[in-house]
Amino acid sequence: MIYPAxxxxxxxxxxxxxxxxxxxxxxxxxxxxWARPPEALCLEVTLQPxxxxxxxxxxxxxxxxxxxxxxxxxxxxxxxxxxxxxxxxFTGVEARGEAQVAGSGGTLALGTWLSLAPARSVGxxxxxxxxxxxxxxxxxxxxxxxEVHEAKREVYVVTAIDPVAWPDGRGRIxxxxxxxxxxxxxxxxxxxxxxxxxLAAYERAxxxxxxxxxxxADFDTAKAAEHASREALAAEERIxxxxxxxxxxxxxxxxxxxxxxxxxxxxSLQQGVQVVEFQTPNYERHILSSSQKVLTQTHxxxxxxxxxxxxxxxxxxxxxxxxxxxxxIVAFEDFGVWRVQSRKSLTPPSGLPYTVVFCxxxxxxxxxxxxxxxxxxxxxxxxxxxSAGYPIGSxxxxxxxLAAPGL
Numbered sequence: 001m002i003y004p005a006x007x008x009x010x011x012x013x014x015x016x017x018x019x020x021x022x023x024x025x026x027x028x029x030x031x032x033x034w035a036r037p038p039e040a041l042c043l044e045v046t047l048q049p050x051x052x053x054x055x056x057x058x059x060x061x062x063x064x065x066x067x068x069x070x071x072x073x074x075x076x077x078x079x080x081x082x083x084x085x086x087x088x089x090f091t092g093v094e095a096r097g098e099a100q101v102a103g104s105g106g107t108l109a110l111g112t113w114l115s116l117a118p119a120r121s122v123g124x125x126x127x128x129x130x131x132x133x134x135x136x137x138x139x140x141x142x143x144x145x146x147e148v149h150e151a152k153r154e155v156y157v158v159t160a161i162d163p164v165a166w167p168d169g170r171g172r173i174x175x176x177x178x179x180x181x182x183x184x185x186x187x188x189x190x191x192x193x194x195x196x197x198x199l200a201a202y203e204r205a206x207x208x209x210x211x212x213x214x215x216x217a218d219f220d221t222a223k224a225a226e227h228a229s230r231e232a233l234a235a236e237e238r239i240x241x242x243x244x245x246x247x248x249x250x251x252x253x254x255x256x257x258x259x260x261x262x263x264x265x266x267x268s269l270q271q272g273v274q275v276v277e278f279q280t281p282n283y284e285r286h287i288l289s290s291s292q293k294v295l296t297q298t299h300x301x302x303x304x305x306x307x308x309x310x311x312x313x314x315x316x317x318x319x320x321x322x323x324x325x326x327x328x329i330v331a332f333e334d335f336g337v338w339r340v341q342s343r344k345s346l347t348p349p350s351g352l353p354y355t356v357v358f359c360x361x362x363x364x365x366x367x368x369x370x371x372x373x374x375x376x377x378x379x380x381x382x383x384x385x386x387s388a389g390y391p392i393g394s395x396x397x398x399x400x401x402l403a404a405p406g407l
Contacts, residue, residue, distance in 0.1 A: 004118065010119075013049075017049045023047065025044050029041070030111075030112055034094045034095050035095055043112065047059075047069075057386060062106070064105045074380070075356075075380040076102055077131075083293060090356075090380040091131075092129060093111040101382070129279045131279075134274050138271055139165070143269075145289070146174060147268070148309050149284060151282065153260075158255050158275050160273075169254065170252045170253065171252070175248070177191075194247070202244050248266050258329045264309050278335065278337050280334055287300045324342065326342065334405060336406065338403075340394075342394060345391040348402060348407075351406075358403075360377065360399040360401065364376075364398055365395055369390070
């Protein structure tokens with residue numbers, strides 16, 4: 001997300017109101033460089049003081065809709081289909097999909113809302129990416145890519161485990177390197193070579209299955225032979241896939257568990273395990289392997305990933321208890337996440353550029369300088385910096401997550 005250079009239009013609107021002049025509609029051109037192809041959106045907007053919110057709180061009128069710039073706004077997710085299931089992006093702004101903000105009488109693309117006044121709304125900071133990962137329940141088909149990240153940090157909070165996929169209520173994630181297999185190789189260099197060889201064999205086997213699937217047979221006799229050939233290739237692929245599994249470790253997961261994913265740690269959420277994810281707002285990754293065809297690139301990144309991955313076991317991060325019912329579940333360099341389970345009101349720390357809120361269960365009452373917002377289970381909101389000093393009320397015994405830079 002690339003913001004405009006200044007909040008000139010917002011500052012001018014406040015100055016006009018202070019001088020007693022009425023608000024004037026503006027014809028804005030909002031660049032959208034992430035669109036494919038890049039584009040600019042022409043929009044007629046009226047920025048004006050928000051009634052009852054003081055002289056410096058603004059709202060944007062666009063057609064018949066009104067969007068607060070300083071009060072909490074609801075985030076409406078965009079669904080991103082994946083070979084393994086789907087993702088719901090609540091703060092995503094890119095070519096593959098863009099979340100929306102809800103106003104009175106309409107919705108607006110999140111990137112457009114941010115561009116109207118990025119300094120006053122989010123302190124010109126990049127938004128932490130909030131999304132739900134919702135894998136299919138079928139084994140293999142529902143596995144996420146096995147991947148590592150160079151710079152991106154992410155944290156998962158388990159919110160649901162499919163009872164068909166995991167009848168005992170305990171899901172799985174592939175996470176880190178298998179230390180027994182590492183020791184058996186005799187050296188770390190040998191371990192990396194063996195893992196790379198197994199991944200290369202798996203990728204070749206998968207490519208062979210995909211290539212044969214694209215070649216139809218024209219006659220009945222040919223169809224029978226083709227079917228047998230495809231079955232043989234599928235069996236080879238399963239064997240090759242199994243050979244790669246011994247190199248990574250596995251952890252069990254229950255609802256409420258937290259997994260902090262450091263850089264360069266191999267990880268793959270397994271089928272039927274739904275999580276809320278907060279991550280650094282960039283999209284880099286190196287894929288070691290995938291049980292489905294990857295749609296966004298033509299090959300895996302196995303060699304780069306294996307050479308760079310950390311071999312020591314990932315540290316177990318314990319939540320930090322901040323107060324009764326409030327814990328910091330992760331504190332990365334660029335953002336932190338709190339989990340709150342309480343009937344009491346909570347006021348986020350002052351000075352935050354923004355706060356992203358996700359309600360896991362129950363319902364919340366979010367207050368800002370000029371208005372409020374009710375939030376239910378599975379819903380998310382963005383608190384602009386002007387709303388940081390206002391309380392979050394738990395209407396019942398709610399459980400929710402807060403994420404922000406410096407939290």
